[in-house]
Amino acid sequence: MVLKLDIEEAAQGFAAIGSEARLQVLRAIVRAGDAGLSVGDIQTRTDMPASTLAHHLRFLASAGLIDQEKTGRTVINRAAYRHLEALAGYILKECCADEARGEAAA
Numbered sequence: 001m002v003l004k005l006d007i008e009e010a011a012q013g014f015a016a017i018g019s020e021a022r023l024q025v026l027r028a029i030v031r032a033g034d035a036g037l038s039v040g041d042i043q044t045r046t047d048m049p050a051s052t053l054a055h056h057l058r059f060l061a062s063a064g065l066i067d068q069e070k071t072g073r074t075v076i077n078r079a080a081y082r083h084l085e086a087l088a089g090y091i092l093k094e095c096c097a098d099e100a101r102g103e104a105a106a
């Protein structure tokens with residue numbers, strides 16, 4: 001099932017990855033795959049102070065781009081792949097539509 005985003009959800013997702021730091025964090029989490037990463041592992045990979053990292057993780061989670069699961073005292077962060085794919089699809093779904101109709105770009 002394909003996740004469909006409305007313009008508000010898409011804007012929130014793009015805003016969440018609109019900073020270099022958050023994009024760095026998200027890429028580290030995506031690279032980890034389904035196993036995800038603990039906050040400490042992300043901190044090690046990004047060399048980001050804990051308080052700054054916590055802020056960015058909250059932002060990414062509130063936009064639905066990552067899922068967080070608490071296991072004991074550890075929080076595992078995983079990429080929300082369906083949401084990320086929907087975000088990429090949102091921007092690409094009308095690729096070249098005007099070109100196909102022979103219309104000039106506005």
